[in-house]
Amino acid sequence: LFPYTTLFRSSTQTPTPTPVPLALTFWADPSLPDDVRHQVSLPPGGSWVDKRDQATFILVPKANNADGKVLAETVWTYALVAPFLTVQDGVDSIDLQTTLSGKVQEGAGLPVPNLLVREGDTTALFQMLGVSPSATDSASMLQSVPGDYFQQESYPEDPAWAIVPFDQLTPTWKVLSVDGVSPLDIPYTPETYALQQTYQLQLNDTVTQPLDENLKVQLAGALPAPNRDQAQLTSLVMTGVTAMTRDTAFAMYTEGVTYPATEIGGVLSSADLTHISNEVSFFEDCPIPNPDYAGFIFCSDPAYMELLKAVGADIIELTGNHNNDVRALYKVDSVPYTLDLYRKNGMQWYAGGTDLASAQAPLLIENKGNKLAFIGCNSYGPDMAWARENSSGAAPCGDFVWLMDSIRDLKAQGYLPIVTFQYQEDYYRTATSSAKHDFRMVADSGAVIVNGSQSHVSKVMEFYGGALVTYGLGNLFFDQPGYYITYPSIIQRHFFYNNKHISTQLITIVVEETAKPRLMTDIERQAFLEELFTESEALRRAQ
Numbered sequence: 001l002f003p004y005t006t007l008f009r010s011s012t013q014t015p016t017p018t019p020v021p022l023a024l025t026f027w028a029d030p031s032l033p034d035d036v037r038h039q040v041s042l043p044p045g046g047s048w049v050d051k052r053d054q055a056t057f058i059l060v061p062k063a064n065n066a067d068g069k070v071l072a073e074t075v076w077t078y079a080l081v082a083p084f085l086t087v088q089d090g091v092d093s094i095d096l097q098t099t100l101s102g103k104v105q106e107g108a109g110l111p112v113p114n115l116l117v118r119e120g121d122t123t124a125l126f127q128m129l130g131v132s133p134s135a136t137d138s139a140s141m142l143q144s145v146p147g148d149y150f151q152q153e154s155y156p157e158d159p160a161w162a163i164v165p166f167d168q169l170t171p172t173w174k175v176l177s178v179d180g181v182s183p184l185d186i187p188y189t190p191e192t193y194a195l196q197q198t199y200q201l202q203l204n205d206t207v208t209q210p211l212d213e214n215l216k217v218q219l220a221g222a223l224p225a226p227n228r229d230q231a232q233l234t235s236l237v238m239t240g241v242t243a244m245t246r247d248t249a250f251a252m253y254t255e256g257v258t259y260p261a262t263e264i265g266g267v268l269s270s271a272d273l274t275h276i277s278n279e280v281s282f283f284e285d286c287p288i289p290n291p292d293y294a295g296f297i298f299c300s301d302p303a304y305m306e307l308l309k310a311v312g313a314d315i316i317e318l319t320g321n322h323n324n325d326v327r328a329l330y331k332v333d334s335v336p337y338t339l340d341l342y343r344k345n346g347m348q349w350y351a352g353g354t355d356l357a358s359a360q361a362p363l364l365i366e367n368k369g370n371k372l373a374f375i376g377c378n379s380y381g382p383d384m385a386w387a388r389e390n391s392s393g394a395a396p397c398g399d400f401v402w403l404m405d406s407i408r409d410l411k412a413q414g415y416l417p418i419v420t421f422q423y424q425e426d427y428y429r430t431a432t433s434s435a436k437h438d439f440r441m442v443a444d445s446g447a448v449i450v451n452g453s454q455s456h457v458s459k460v461m462e463f464y465g466g467a468l469v470t471y472g473l474g475n476l477f478f479d480q481p482g483y484y485i486t487y488p489s490i491i492q493r494h495f496f497y498n499n500k501h502i503s504t505q506l507i508t509i510v511v512e513e514t515a516k517p518r519l520m521t522d523i524e525r526q527a528f529l530e531e532l533f534t535e536s537e538a539l540r541r542a543q
Contacts, residue, residue, distance in 0.1 A: 027055035034120025039224035090177030240473030247479035249289035251515035269312030279320025318352025335392035351376035
């Protein structure tokens, strides 16, 4: 009866709900270091909230059960440090935990009255080491310092150790290992290091709404880069006297050319860059070495190049006073031949050459973003060792003016000047007044490292004008029978990061059998460093 009734029926459709925008709210765990929190790049419209349950996104220490919720992560690394002239090399993490908890008993904890920590790092360190801040009584030992405290170039005066973010390291502080692991290790094993934490940006458990792909991309770049990046860390080994002649050469002749590298070859070659101060030129007609030779005119067999290759030598210093001995004895200029050998074996050199201009030219090396400039000269002589306008030899220091001008120019170009001398020799650990005057003068010009390469004895060291100044490292591959003081020596391992010198390690060795350096035992090292540091401390306080 009503055929058109359907025309008047109302059509009912369920309206499509409008999506509720995802709240761009962020919450940070209280243990987060201030440096991480302050460097987070929130997406447009993002804001921080005070409570975790109010946040869409949370920034927390890494959790093992967060798979699928992690949007970004970063790693923050710290270092336990002590004033540079500290003998002890490391502690167990239990000692750190004991110190932070304030439950120090005799024989436990750190052997210092104070532990310095930057404002904003304390809670993070408690969390890393598994110590509850509420259960501690360590206020008397923990001292909070301003954020830029560790950027001072002056030597720390307080009898304190400290925990420092890796990117805040400076060479006046010695990095100590924790449980035998240091962030400067080669190779580095972060999974076993106590002072490192991964922080993750996660989607809060209460959020079920899917994320927009564009937002995911923004969040993936929200966290700061890790404060330790192996790709920006350069290691440089620097050594003292090498002279492959006399007893050392005889041992190489009888035991094998690489015999001197038996114990320490791996230590030397492990660095990104390895420096050798080779004082003696190569000569094709160099005679078989005579261990009883009492003279002072030397040459080295070209076969000895295999030793330099075995220790991974990259940089050859030519300040030595024996570089022109071949010309004096055999009337042959062997420097061009020597330089050609270095070139063929991929080694670079500085502070010597076939003429004065090339000898004075700096060696410029860029490694992992760090710009290093090596430059040096010979102050000691003899006159025959010095390069002239058209003849081979070492760069003469003269009045040092040209050297200081070069250092200033290199510094202005963004390079870190590393300066080495062949200076006047003596057999004392202390520095002469003339050495202090000249080395400090060069340090004031802008060098970051100043080394005396002449000394057969390990000598005092100090920080001066922002530079680490070492008046002598001692022998590496060279013999001096009867002079025991010449057998304990130092190898330096320097570290550079973000184009800054951040740390130096002292590797202590003893030369045995007139040719074979080995690492010191713990007892030998402690006795040697106590003596050396006592003299160095006296020098420092007399500045």
